Amino acid sequence: MDRRRFLGVVGVGLVGRGRSGGVVSAGDLPGVGGVGGTSGRRLQGPPGSVRPLWGRVWPVGGSVGQDDADDVLQPGDGRSLGEALGALRPGETLWVDGDCEVDCTAERGLRLPRRCVLASDRGSGRPGARLFTRRSPRPLLRLEAGSRLTGLRIEGPLSGPTAYDWRLESAGAGVVGSRVEVDRCLLRGWGHAGVEVGRDGTVSGTHVHHCQLLDNALSGLGYGVVVRHGEALLQFLYADGNRHAVACIGARDAGYELLNSYFGPRTYAHVVDMHRGEEVHPALGRQAGRYLDVHHNVFRATYGADGRPVSAVVVRGVPLTRSRVDHNWFAHAVAPVGPGRPGDAVVVDAVGRDATVVDVADNWFGAATPPAWTGIPTGRVDAGA
Numbered sequence: 001m002d003r004r005r006f007l008g009v010v011g012v013g014l015v016g017r018g019r020s021g022g023v024v025s026a027g028d029l030p031g032v033g034g035v036g037g038t039s040g041r042r043l044q045g046p047p048g049s050v051r052p053l054w055g056r057v058w059p060v061g062g063s064v065g066q067d068d069a070d071d072v073l074q075p076g077d078g079r080s081l082g083e084a085l086g087a088l089r090p091g092e093t094l095w096v097d098g099d100c101e102v103d104c105t106a107e108r109g110l111r112l113p114r115r116c117v118l119a120s121d122r123g124s125g126r127p128g129a130r131l132f133t134r135r136s137p138r139p140l141l142r143l144e145a146g147s148r149l150t151g152l153r154i155e156g157p158l159s160g161p162t163a164y165d166w167r168l169e170s171a172g173a174g175v176v177g178s179r180v181e182v183d184r185c186l187l188r189g190w191g192h193a194g195v196e197v198g199r200d201g202t203v204s205g206t207h208v209h210h211c212q213l214l215d216n217a218l219s220g221l222g223y224g225v226v227v228r229h230g231e232a233l234l235q236f237l238y239a240d241g242n243r244h245a246v247a248c249i250g251a252r253d254a255g256y257e258l259l260n261s262y263f264g265p266r267t268y269a270h271v272v273d274m275h276r277g278e279e280v281h282p283a284l285g286r287q288a289g290r291y292l293d294v295h296h297n298v299f300r301a302t303y304g305a306d307g308r309p310v311s312a313v314v315v316r317g318v319p320l321t322r323s324r325v326d327h328n329w330f331a332h333a334v335a336p337v338g339p340g341r342p343g344d345a346v347v348v349d350a351v352g353r354d355a356t357v358v359d360v361a362d363n364w365f366g367a368a369t370p371p372a373w374t375g376i377p378t379g380r381v382d383a384g385a
Helices: 003-010 081-086 352-357
Strands: 071-073 093-096 101-103 110-112 117-119 130-132 141-143 148-150 153-155 171-175 181-183 186-188 193-197 203-214 223-227 230-240 244-248 254-259 272-274 291-295 313-315 323-326 346-348 358-361
Touching: 071 081, 081 093, 081 110, 153 171, 186 193, 193 203, 203 223, 223 230, 223 254, 230 244, 244 254, 313 323, 346 358, 352 358
Parallel strands: 071 093, 093 117, 101 130, 110 141, 117 148, 130 153, 141 171, 148 181, 153 186, 171 193, 181 203, 186 203, 193 223, 203 230, 223 244, 230 254, 244 272, 254 291, 272 313, 291 323, 313 346, 323 358
Antiparallel strands: none
């Protein structure tokens, strides 16, 4: 499956210009091409939410169009994005016209207020409004409780792999409140992360879905999404050219579920990561986060940009609760033995019984298409694309 076909199958960018169609339930969310659901592991949640395996509830907004907006930012408007956001009251929507190229280089302290929506028309052949900066803010946008960022291109100052410089530690969106949703967005060129979850403290209910995470590749950092404090549901993502597409600092309060996503052939380190807390700061402890659940994904990278073998998933210690890596398709030719070694598809940096806290099972390896009965995502892995 090539990138264009994958993005079409998972429905990236379903924001349009029409009247809102209401909320989306778990049953409405698309699966990866050729997947027969997620083997019954998802449950119906209340309206405006999905309830994944762990039983937690995550926000899912409905379609939104210009007619739903309380304010519209158009080309030649004369207002800055900061001025338009500052005028929002809780619960209001700001629509950015899809033809807008919004230079945020001079902006400081942008925030999306509680329960507000910042939206554009990315999808259905339209790229969406572009928010960009030549500076390195951290973050460009602070997302407060109950807010939603949807249908936009959010681009940082970096164009590819970059040597580390603390002045380049930029982030596109910083989640600072609970029940925040980021969907149908392109996040590209950020030094630290496209989306930073729980940057100021523990948050709950972060839902990042139907997004493209591209070329976030500052040496030593460079994440598509990073979870600092709290929990996140990450699904229907396309990621390529990042240092790590998904990472977590390994704090006791941090965990994520990652599913139905496609990770391209370009990477500058292993693709999905769970740190051991003390690697980030001694006070964070020896555990590798609270949990991770990585399932029903496609991983195409087997070599990094330097030509060395690279792993798809690396867990750098022992999570506090039982975790899983299952029903994924790895381009790596063979399954790892035991906890795995560097360059294997999955590596769990633990020994003996500790390594069994992460259940690695029911995955598919190599170029051959997984049979339908496995429930694993299908589509042709083409390492040369």
